[in-house]
Amino acid sequence: xxxxxxxxxxxxxxxxxxxxxxxxxxxxxxxxxxxxxxxxxxxxxxxxxxxxxxxxxxxxxxxxxxxxxxxxxxxxxxxxxxxxxxxxxxxxxxxxxxxxxxxxxxxxxxxxxxxxxxxxxxxxxxxxxxxxxxxxxxxxxxxxxxxxxxxxxxxxxxxxxxxxxxxxxxxxxxxxxxxxxxxxxxxxxxxxxxxxxxxxxxxxxxxxxxxxxxxxxxxxxxxxxxxxxxxxxxxxxxxxxxxxxxxxxxxxxxxxxxxxxxxxxxxxxxxxxxxxxxxxxxxxxxxxxxxxxxxxxxxxxxxxxxxxxxxxxxxxxxxxxxxxxxxxxxxxxxxxxxxxxxxxxxxxxxxxxxxxxxxxxxxxxxxxxxxxxxxxxxxxxxxxxxxxxxxxxxxxxxxxxxxxxxxxxxxxxxxxxxxxxxxxxxxxxxxxxxxxxxxxxxxxxxxxxxxxxxxxxxxxxxxxxxxxxxxxxxxxxx
Numbered sequence: 001x002x003x004x005x006x007x008x009x010x011x012x013x014x015x016x017x018x019x020x021x022x023x024x025x026x027x028x029x030x031x032x033x034x035x036x037x038x039x040x041x042x043x044x045x046x047x048x049x050x051x052x053x054x055x056x057x058x059x060x061x062x063x064x065x066x067x068x069x070x071x072x073x074x075x076x077x078x079x080x081x082x083x084x085x086x087x088x089x090x091x092x093x094x095x096x097x098x099x100x101x102x103x104x105x106x107x108x109x110x111x112x113x114x115x116x117x118x119x120x121x122x123x124x125x126x127x128x129x130x131x132x133x134x135x136x137x138x139x140x141x142x143x144x145x146x147x148x149x150x151x152x153x154x155x156x157x158x159x160x161x162x163x164x165x166x167x168x169x170x171x172x173x174x175x176x177x178x179x180x181x182x183x184x185x186x187x188x189x190x191x192x193x194x195x196x197x198x199x200x201x202x203x204x205x206x207x208x209x210x211x212x213x214x215x216x217x218x219x220x221x222x223x224x225x226x227x228x229x230x231x232x233x234x235x236x237x238x239x240x241x242x243x244x245x246x247x248x249x250x251x252x253x254x255x256x257x258x259x260x261x262x263x264x265x266x267x268x269x270x271x272x273x274x275x276x277x278x279x280x281x282x283x284x285x286x287x288x289x290x291x292x293x294x295x296x297x298x299x300x301x302x303x304x305x306x307x308x309x310x311x312x313x314x315x316x317x318x319x320x321x322x323x324x325x326x327x328x329x330x331x332x333x334x335x336x337x338x339x340x341x342x343x344x345x346x347x348x349x350x351x352x353x354x355x356x357x358x359x360x361x362x363x364x365x366x367x368x369x370x371x372x373x374x375x376x377x378x379x380x381x382x383x384x385x386x387x388x389x390x391x392x393x394x395x396x397x398x399x400x401x402x403x404x405x406x407x408x409x410x411x412x413x414x415x416x417x418x419x420x421x422x423x424x425x426x427x428x429x430x431x432x433x434x435x436x437x438x439x440x441x442x443x444x445x446x447x448x449x450x451x452x453x454x455x456x457x458x459x460x461x462x463x464x465x466x467x468x469x470x471x472x473x474x475x476x477x478x
Contacts, residue, residue, distance in 0.1 A: 065124050320357060
């Protein structure tokens, strides 16, 4: 059985919406239907943070709070969750939440347009941490832009939140948990003006749906797909939402590889992968804001097949593979064979990525670099990744991959051939740099010229060599 009603907790009660438009964003729902106008639209693409709201999810009898961009999240994704907007922070007697008071006391607002987004990002930080250092604060607001304050008073306000006391949400936590538990998990099916939306709860149900409806658009985080609605002003007529399937949200490991379920948020994976490949963690921190990483997935990044998808060169150099399923079969495909041409992959109608497998190398050196115009929340001009095994100063295994250098994320095969079984020397590296012109013919676009891209690609190869030779990272983040 399926329901066409979306249920979520809002203002301390269960809110229900019947047969809503599957393309309605949370931002529009908040502003136009709930008449809560504190939440703003700035960019409509998840880049400025003015639309930030916080979602509460029940995990093992605790509420986990996540800041998200409401401008690129659909209202249907609220099913079974708690919605918190900036107006909710003020208590009934008019007293401000500690985050709001801190922003007032430290003059963290000027024109005020971006302030609600900052408040909600800091609120999420406040709920998810016991103390707040500079690194934690800066990461929590890296997806929020302000043209007025210069950020210093906002950071000062956040620092003042240390030694916090329980807020009203902590005091009312049991009540909220009980409300969330009352929302019984069920399959969702909506048909609104010929726009269909499915949210199955199990993989078995997912396969039944795609067998009958092969032309569905798969939606997980939606950080790319939602732009069809918000930027192109088009409708997405048939959507199947994967994030309601708990069995696809996991990370497993054995002696050979790490397996990541298709709906596992980047933030969860980012925290896990650091112990194996620290540079992967570093790149993911620059993949997008915390709001984006809270909902985006690696499977989505792969399926989108953007040549500048930040995780893709890293996965290619690590020789990752993906599990592809349809209603009656499952295949394992090496990622290097997945991309066909610009935004084209080997995924066929009715197929979906169910998981990603990343080999565990125990004697390798893994390096990854992202070049963009600004450090936080920006798209790559070039992203490079190197997976090297060196024995007795000879390169015994090497895999090199680049993003932003071709219509697809791509391995540097000619460069690899020159380096494989060669001495690990500057002379060989210089020869390999030249071979990159055989592997890639980059283009000019708004982010970089082709000559700049090629020069950067060469320099990153030499940078990798220098870091390995000197056993020291050379990283400048400004």
